[in-house]
Amino acid sequence: MVLNVTGSFQLMKSLNRSLVLNIIRTETQISRTEIAKRAKLTPPTVSSIVSELLEEGLIREGEAGASKGGRKPILLSINVNNHYIIGIDVGTEEVRAGLTNLNADVMALHRKKLVPGLKAHEFMEIIEELIETILHEETDFSKIIGIGIGMHGIVDPERGVSVYAPHFGFEEMQMREQLEARFHLPVKVENDARAMALAELWFGEGTDASDIVVINVGDGIGAGFIVKGRLYHGRDQIAGEIGHMIVDLNGRQCTCGSYGCLHTVASGIRIRERVLQELTLGRKTAILDLVQGDKHAITGETVHQAALQGDAYAIEVLEEAGRFLGVGITNLIHMVNPDKIIIGGGVSKAGDFIFTPLRELVEKRVMTKSAKRTEIIPSKLENKGTMIGAVTLVLAELYDYSS
Ligand SMILES: [Zn+2]
Incomplete structure (x- = not known):
C-alpha cells in the first residue's frame, strides 16, 4: 500500500482553511464574498483558500446565487462524497468499523466479535484488521482523511490513550500512537458515550x-x-x-x-x-x-x-x-x-x-x-451513534471545531 502521509495531514493544516471550511459547512451554500465578510478575511485570501479547497475536492462550486445587481455569485458547498472517514465503535462484545462520507453517512460496515479474556495486543490487531479491510475493499486510501474511535471505558483524548477499559482490563493502551504509526492517518480517540454526545450535537437530536x-x-x-x-x-x-x-x-x-x-x-x-x-x-x-x-x-x-x-x-x-x-x-x-x-x-x-x-x-x-x-x-441515531460520533471527532478537527 502506498501511504500518502503528508496529504492526509495537509488537509487539516491551516486555521484560515478550517475557518473557511466551517463557514461553508454551516451555511450549506455560500459565495466567496460572503465568506470573506463572515471570516473577516480579505477577498484575495479567501479566493486562494477556496482554489486550494476546490483543487483538493473538499468543496465544489454549485449554482449561481441571487445577485444584488451585476453578475450572480457562484455558491460553494462541501463536496461530501469526495473524502471519507473511518469510524470505529468499540463495544464490550464487538468492534464495528464503518466508512462514512463527510456527512457521516455510513457507506460500509464491518464488524468483529470480541472474545472474553482478550489481550491488549490481540484487541489492537482486531482494530487494525478492520481498518485494513476497509482500506483494501472499500476505498482509495488517499480519500481517507482520518480515523475516529469511540472506545469503552476511560479515555484520554489529548494523548489518544485508553486509560482504563474495565470490561477487558486494559490499562494505558496507546491507541493513537500505534494506529498512526501503522496507517499514517490522523487518529482521534474518545470515550464512547462522549462520541455519542458529539454525534447528537452534529447530526442527531441536539443540533x-x-x-x-x-x-x-x-x-x-x-x-x-x-x-x-x-x-x-x-x-x-x-x-x-x-x-x-x-x-x-x-x-x-x-x-x-x-x-x-x-x-x-x-x-x-x-x-x-x-x-x-x-x-x-x-x-x-x-x-x-x-x-x-x-x-x-x-x-x-x-x-x-x-x-x-x-x-x-x-x-x-x-x-x-x-x-x-x-x-x-x-x-x-x-x-x-x-x-x-x-x-x-x-x-x-x-x-x-x-x-x-x-x-x-x-x-x-x-x-x-x-x-x-x-x-x-x-x-434517533439507533445503534450508529458511537460510530457517527467517532467520525465526528475527525470532522471536528477538519472544521477546527475543538471538541
Ligand atoms: Zn459502580
Whole structure:
C-alpha cells in the first residue's frame, strides 16, 4: 500500500482553511464574498483558500446565487462524497468499523466479535484488521482523511490513550500512537458515550441545542456532557460516568466496588440478571417462552418483546429500570440543567415502558416548573451513534471545531 502521509495531514493544516471550511459547512451554500465578510478575511485570501479547497475536492462550486445587481455569485458547498472517514465503535462484545462520507453517512460496515479474556495486543490487531479491510475493499486510501474511535471505558483524548477499559482490563493502551504509526492517518480517540454526545450535537437530536446530556444505556451506563457546544471531560476524564452515580445507599455491590450505583439497577445487564433470578424462583412470565426455554438466550430485547405482549413481569422490570433512570436524571438536571437529555443504547429501545415512569419521576422530583419540562427523548441515531460520533471527532478537527 502506498501511504500518502503528508496529504492526509495537509488537509487539516491551516486555521484560515478550517475557518473557511466551517463557514461553508454551516451555511450549506455560500459565495466567496460572503465568506470573506463572515471570516473577516480579505477577498484575495479567501479566493486562494477556496482554489486550494476546490483543487483538493473538499468543496465544489454549485449554482449561481441571487445577485444584488451585476453578475450572480457562484455558491460553494462541501463536496461530501469526495473524502471519507473511518469510524470505529468499540463495544464490550464487538468492534464495528464503518466508512462514512463527510456527512457521516455510513457507506460500509464491518464488524468483529470480541472474545472474553482478550489481550491488549490481540484487541489492537482486531482494530487494525478492520481498518485494513476497509482500506483494501472499500476505498482509495488517499480519500481517507482520518480515523475516529469511540472506545469503552476511560479515555484520554489529548494523548489518544485508553486509560482504563474495565470490561477487558486494559490499562494505558496507546491507541493513537500505534494506529498512526501503522496507517499514517490522523487518529482521534474518545470515550464512547462522549462520541455519542458529539454525534447528537452534529447530526442527531441536539443540533438545535448547546447544553445537552446524552446517556448511553446498554449493558453499561455512561453519559457525555456537552456544555456550550463543547464536550466536557473533567480533570481525570471521568465526567459522565453516571453509571456509578449512587442512587441507593443500601444497594447491591457494583462492578466498580461501590454500592447502589445506577448501573446495579438500570443497566441492560441488571435487567437480564433480575429476570434470571425471578425465573429461578419459579415466576411465571412470557419471557421464557420467547426464548424457547433457553434462559441464556434472554436479552433486553426479549424482555421488551414480552412487555409488548402484555407480560406483567417484563413490564414491571422495565418500569423499575425507568424509575431508577429517572432518579439519576433528576440528579443530573439539578447538577447540569441541560437544554435536553437524549437517551440511546439498547435499553432506550424499550420506549414508553422506560420513558413513561422515567418522565413521571422527573416531573415529580425536579425543583422548578420549567426544569420539570426538560426534554428527555430517545436518540434517533439507533445503534450508529458511537460510530457517527467517532467520525465526528475527525470532522471536528477538519472544521477546527475543538471538541
Ligand atoms: Zn459502580
